[in-house]
Amino acid sequence: MSDKQSERWMSQTVQHILDQIHHPYLHASIGQPEIDMERLSLLLLPFYLKNKYTNLDQSYVSTAILIQQALDTHEKVSITGESHRIKQLTVLAGDYYSGLYYKILSGIPDIELIRKIAFSIEEINEHKIEITSAHALTEDEFLNSLTKIESSIITSLFRHLGYDEMVPLAEKLLLANRLKQEERSFAQGDDSSLFYFFKHGKHHIKTSDYMTAYKRLIKRISGEIEYLARELNLPSTTKNLPIFSSFYEKSIIYAEEG
């Protein structure tokens, strides 16, 4: 796999997704959806490794991105301060992306994957509600919920396509990404499920210890990621993929901090 090839597959898939979801009025009103390149590069990883990416593979990858887009769009609905019309359109945009992923899978047709993805979406929403009751959760339960929320769609697809060996790495990478995102939200003064959990979870953490607890988690997960990546014997070129580049940056930082 060359860097050029990975970039080509990524940009070609992004264009495919944007073509599918194109809706001038919707996107003029709420903005063009941003495709999560880190997630996309993770989805493409098994295809890089076997050096083959067909149109059918592209449909599968696009579907996984669309579902995530639908769920993430609905996450924005509860953010206050938006106009009523924007809120209305945000709800509908999420519903629209949901309909599109179902349409793509029906067109393949892959009814078995529709079932597996539906199960993942059920699971994700159950865990999203679980973490709103953070006081009842232990750290392991909370991290398990975050892992399911972030990775259930991708891991369902990987298992469906026979890439089971990628599942543990995908789960850890997406969990690490989510924790980093939580830290950024907290630093900006926005709501953060992780820091809410630190405060209200079963094992309450003092405000002054938040960052220590966060770094401890990241360090532990980083170690697990390094181990899993070594086990998979990933070629060094994969380090340049967006999903790994941010991880390696952080990993180096934490290694230096000791």
Place this chain on the structure above:
Amino acid sequence: MKLTMLYSFLKADIEEVEKELSQAIHSDTELLKDASLHLLQAGGKRIRPVFVLLAAKTGQYDIHRVKNAAVALELIHMASLVHDDVIDNADMRRGRTTIQAEWNNQIAMYTGDYMFARALNYMTVIQNPSAHKILSDAIVELCIGEIAQIQDKYRFNQSTRDYFRRIKRKTALLIAVSCQLGAVAGNASADIQKRLYRFGYYVGMAYQITDDILDFTSTEKELGKPAGGDLLQGNITLPVFYAMENPEISSRIKKVHEEMPGEDLRQIIDDILKTDAIKRSSAISQRYLRKALDQLDEIPQSKAKKSLRDIALFIGKRKY
């Protein structure tokens, strides 16, 4: 006469669907289960499952197979109601508080997404790819219709073509698809599948036009919301198009806005009622109903066919 009387021979099967709906929304996550049950227990006409079952009766009827499509359609409808309540900021539905009012927007969004996923899970019991193609196309069109409704708000220069396309996507498609999927699940012939799709489409169009008429002719008590509410929200419906043919009324209607005082809106409603707008809209609704009934002509006589016909006629006569 009550609507349920028109398909009383399906009572046991409707109960089976209702039982399955309760199981469908079961979750180990208590809050999610409570929120879903909250909506389910508010009831509803269950008209989509009824259409699925009646349409399936035109083929090889097996309730254990067909109920999956019926449950899926009702769950999709319920999911859309939960999200609609967020869109409309609604506090009450069917006499109960909405999920977003009882809990919050976030829980309502998760519950709607969960119900939609449950619906697709039920649909996958039906292994016929064309069933999924039909339903997924309809869902996408439904969303496009809802987005168009927001885009078209207070756009007084739109055409009736915009209106018909909008109500097709908003209402008629899901009823059409309920009938078609019932026929597909019952393995009815391709011709019957098409006829039942068209039947559902015409019934759905008539139903929505009647709804739009009732928004002007019913009382607040009958509607459960103030009369003229659609117009106040900027939804231009068929009676409004016809009333706007009168230049004076048109210029008054064009001044409608969300914050318009009740008495000013009442005056505009009275102006609309003085025209022939309601009569002409009714005639269009009746024309759709006749077309719906025509589609049933080539379908063999059965209790199910009689029920489909009676439901269409009931919808044509409904007063609220």
